[in-house]
Amino acid sequence: MSDPLRDFDYTPADFNVVRELIRQAAGIKLADSKDSLVYSRLAPRLRSFGFKSVKEYLAFLMENEEETQHFINSLTTNLTSFYREPHHFEILTEFVKSGEKVQRVWCSASSTGEEPYSIAMTLVKAFESFDACKIIASDIDSNVLAKAQNGIYALQQVDVLADKKRFFRKGTGPNTGFAKVIPELKKMIEFKRINLMDEMLPINDLQDVVFCRNVMIYFDRETQLEILRKLVEKLRPGGLYVAGHSEHFSGMSEYLQPIGKTVYMKK
Numbered sequence: 001m002s003d004p005l006r007d008f009d010y011t012p013a014d015f016n017v018v019r020e021l022i023r024q025a026a027g028i029k030l031a032d033s034k035d036s037l038v039y040s041r042l043a044p045r046l047r048s049f050g051f052k053s054v055k056e057y058l059a060f061l062m063e064n065e066e067e068t069q070h071f072i073n074s075l076t077t078n079l080t081s082f083y084r085e086p087h088h089f090e091i092l093t094e095f096v097k098s099g100e101k102v103q104r105v106w107c108s109a110s111s112t113g114e115e116p117y118s119i120a121m122t123l124v125k126a127f128e129s130f131d132a133c134k135i136i137a138s139d140i141d142s143n144v145l146a147k148a149q150n151g152i153y154a155l156q157q158v159d160v161l162a163d164k165k166r167f168f169r170k171g172t173g174p175n176t177g178f179a180k181v182i183p184e185l186k187k188m189i190e191f192k193r194i195n196l197m198d199e200m201l202p203i204n205d206l207q208d209v210v211f212c213r214n215v216m217i218y219f220d221r222e223t224q225l226e227i228l229r230k231l232v233e234k235l236r237p238g239g240l241y242v243a244g245h246s247e248h249f250s251g252m253s254e255y256l257q258p259i260g261k262t263v264y265m266k267k
Ligand SMILES: C[S@@+](CC[C@H](N)C(=O)[O-])C[C@H]1O[C@@H](n2cnc3c(N)ncnc32)[C@H](O)[C@@H]1O
Pocket: 025, 026, 027, 028, 076, 077, 078, 079, 080, 081, 084, 108, 109, 110, 111, 112, 115, 138, 139, 140, 141, 144, 194, 195, 196, 197, 212, 213, 214, 215, 218, 244
């Protein structure tokens, strides 16, 4: 039955089709309770095409491959912040200071960029150099990657950072209220669209540290373990795997040893 408060027709069957499509495309598992969220996320796409129902949009999606990326972008959750889970950045600093080789870091669900820039700032401070390490920042969502690559953030986000003067420039004129990361910091990072569901992850060099935080929670256990296996394959022995606060891999003792709060070392 259609909801009179909604602009577009939307049925439980439509929700199930969306669920199946996003699970196949991105691994994201949507709970039953997410039906309204799906509607509100897809509504702007329907509006922009002038469709009357979610069914009509889904038929269009099936026939237009280029819509798939917009569909994925609409359904990802991109919450992030600078130095989120600060203990991880302390561990990264200690790892560098202990003399470990840290030349390559992969931030594998980098969202709008706050995470890879926090990694970059941490490394610059630990090495006192902008050239010691290369970072790959990747995400499935092309919109957030573009924002990350722009490196422009609201001043409220940047103002609270102790490093703001060193790593950001305040905007003036039309850019008042924003701050931009300095080019030397941005140059450390290569931005790439990577779907963690892809069988072959396009990372050629073994990484010294892999961040994969607050994305596994969207996958089912089987998918989590499969992605974890692929990520660990890209990590050198002795390298660090950094997970999100509710992501525990205690069952992976075969190749990951816990060394701190949600931080593991590859055996
Ligand atoms: C909640 S954000 C976490 C951002 C950051 N890692 C942090 O902890 O602050 C989750 C990110 O995972 C990305 N994502 C979801 N599914 C993905 C997939 N299959 N492959 C790569 N990235 C994915 C989303 O686009 C989103 O930007």
